[in-house]
Amino acid sequence: MSLPELHTLGLTEVAASVESGILIIALRSSRKMNSFTEKMGLDLTRVIQWGDANDQVRVLLLTADPKSPAFCAGADMEEVIKGSVLLGRKEDTEDEHRDPGGQVAMSIYNNRKITIVAVNGHASGSGFTSLQLPFDFRFIWAGAQITLPFLRLGILPESTSTYLLSRLVGQSRATSILLSNAKMQPSSPNLSILYHDILPNKEDVFPAALSFAKMISTNSAPVSVSYTKGLLHHPGQTIEENHLLDSRAMKRRGASKDGEEGLKAFMQRRSPNFPDTVSNETWYPWWKPRDVGHPKAKL
Template sequence: MSSSELHSLGLTEVVANLENGILIVTLKSSRKMNSFTEKMSHDLIRVFRWGDVDDRVRVIVLTADPKVPAFCAGADMQEILKGSALLGRQEENEDEHRDPGGQVALAIYNNRKITIAAVNGHASGSGFTSLQLPFDFRFIWAGAHITLPFLRLGILPESTSTYLLSRLVGESRATSILLSNAKMQPSSPNLSSLYQEILPNKDDVLPAALAFAKMIAINSAPVSVSYTKGLLHHPGTSIEENHLLDSRAIKRRGASKDGAEGLKAFMQRRSPNFPDTVSSESSSWYPWWKPRDVSHPNKSKL
């Protein structure tokens, strides 16, 4: 895909720019407080999929317009009252609904590039579940209020958050976070381990995330990143099976052009220039797991 295609994605709720291998996606919704809408979900899915396949992209950073107090104030309640797809009120059968927040979470979680959330404002509902949990790294303003109103609204935590949060902080802490209805801050004992860095000033969040992204973009081989994320997200069912996956991955990467360049750069004490690309990494082995199509109800019923 060319750079012109990035600008022709038809994005209206987010703005995207590619700078030195870092794709910066900024929530800039026309709705109050960057509320999560069906259109925003489509925009985010589209831009993260674009970043996944474009080899110029090394890292994807999501942040919000700093002039808006909220990073994301959760689902747009006015849209829901009008019959939005956000709560599954458009389908006749239960197994036909596909949670838009969950679709966004999957586009981020399954992305082969490094993903970073730079949370520079308050976050409620989807602003925590779909726009923080599926990322590889999270930077956040210490003064941000995190609110999960699901149970008070008679619904439940969405965006695959019950799966992701338990994996990230453990079941006990995830239970406390999701069932307590509490308003929390990033320094909460249950939450703090989620974050790579908690910044005292709101304006420092994005620069810190970008500095970290730049370091990763320069020093990490994209294909090795994708393999490592695959092993983290799709491990074997036992340590022995994981050993087999590790061994094959190490063999493939060790024999690659990246492996040769990494060793040479190390010996020459310089930054590496990795030649292998994610788009060219297709084989009968990778991915070693069977991806499940969740976009079509007829193909993915439970």
């Protein structure tokens, strides 16, 4: 099945381009400090899923327009008052509602490609939960202020953050972060473990993330990336079950064209050129994904 051209996706809240196998996505609603809107959520989900399905894309890199005063200031308050950005469709019941930030977070978390975020400004609410936690790698400006206002607003941390954060930093740190209502910086003892790199200058964050993206894109087999992420996110329930899963994965990968190319490149001391594609992979996913789409969409 052919994919639509990137420019036909109807993106308005984000800009997107592909450079050397890297899908660069930039939040560009600077007038509103890149506040998370319903349309931004739809744009992000659409372009992230496009990147997942495109074999030319090996890495997804999210950042914000460097001229913006914030990376993401959280949910757009005009839409919060209307109810759309937090509560979705008014006619939805509690069982039918799907958190917009969570939909974005899952599109990132379930993406088969490497995902990187370059946080080049302050982040509040969903600018932390939805737009940082689901990524494989996080780069951030040391001076960024991170604010989680959920409990003060009478709501709760969304975007699957209660699930993701405890897995990323541990239960104790996650509890301190989500329940303290404190403003934090990346160097905080509870937060610093979350970041791959903390950069002293705001303008250095994106270049550092892009350089890392180019390096990892060149040296990583896309199908092997998808297998590794799948095993991290969906391990066996016991060590024995996990052993069976990674044994099968190793057998498949070792016998693949990628496995042959990787060994040749190593012996010849050159960069590999992996031929296998994610779209042609037949074993992934080996688990049964749960359908979390809106129930009314299936009627």
